[in-house]
Amino acid sequence: EVQLVESGGGLVQPGGSLRLSCAASGLILSNYWMSWVRQAPGKGLEWVAHINQDGSEKYYVDSVKGRFTISRDNDKNSLYLQMNSLGAGDTAVYYCVQWGNANYWGQGTLITVSS
Amino acid sequence: VVMTQSPPSLSVTLGQPASISCRSSQSLVLSDGISDLAWFQQRPGQSPRRLIYKVSNRDSGVPDRFSGSGSGTDFTLKITRVEAEDVGVYYCMQIRHWPHTFGQGTKLEIK
Numbered sequence: 068e069v070q071l072v073e074s075g076g077g078l079v080q081p082g083g084s085l086r087l088s089c090a091a092s093g094l095i096l097s098n099y100w101m102s103w104v105r106q107a108p109g110k111g112l113e114w115v116a117h118i119n120q121d122g123s124e125k126y127y128v129d130s131v132k133g134r135f136t137i138s139r140d141n142d143k144n145s146l147y148l149q150m151n152s153l154g155a156g157d158t159a160v161y162y163c164v165q166w167g168n169a170n171y172w173g174q175g176t177l178i179t180v181s182s
Numbered sequence: 183v184v185m186t187q188s189p190p191s192l193s194v195t196l197g198q199p200a201s202i203s204c205r206s207s208q209s210l211v212l213s214d215g216i217s218d219l220a221w222f223q224q225r226p227g228q229s230p231r232r233l234i235y236k237v238s239n240r241d242s243g244v245p246d247r248f249s250g251s252g253s254g255t256d257f258t259l260k261i262t263r264v265e266a267e268d269v270g271v272y273y274c275m276q277i278r279h280w281p282h283t284f285g286q287g288t289k290l291e292i293k
Contacts, residue, residue: 162230173229
């Protein structure tokens with residue numbers, strides 16, 4: 068059974084930083100493009116960042132460029148999102164997503180940016 | 183690329199059909215002639231689930247009452263006979279251009 072498990076969410080003050088992790092089981096992460104997608108409370112889905120199989124290609128939505136960094140450790144079968152200079156607009160559930168002939172989503176981790 | 187879905191919500195009687203439209207501000211056609219457009223379902227309290235990829239290909243386990251069609255900039259998700267388990271929000275997503283973008287969602291409820 069494929070599982071993607073996010074961790075690292077929580078409450079952070081404006082201007083703060085957080086690092087999200089996504090641990091994969093049941094699939095070899097190095098075979099797939101991966102991304103982070105977020106959903107603000109009561110809102111729709113927003114694609115945030117994407118990384119190719121070996122980490123050499125990365126893409127970001129404009130609103131997080133220069134603040135967020137997506138990375139992966141294929142040896143650990145894990146995906147990461149380093150988030151800096153967080154603001155209220157970053158408050159959301161963050162999903163780890165695997166892309167391929169099949170498509171898997173984690174259960175999400177909530178980030179709340181508030182003082 | 184802006185993705186525009188309609189309607190924002192729809193209320194459907196059990197067993198009746200439903201249709202959701204998605205329009206992109208740019209063509210989603212790939213070099214092979216296929217458009218890179220996917221549909222997702224998000225049931226209440228759950229993570230999203232992909233239903234359809236590359237316009238019309240159903241993901242494994244997706245009932246055949248779901249179908250996708252379209253090309254270029256205009257796409258449609260159809261449900262032939264709505265069931266209670268279909269309640270939720272449906273999103274289209276374009277995967278042709280960076281950054282990838284979702285539609286704003288269509289909320290399906292049972293009348």
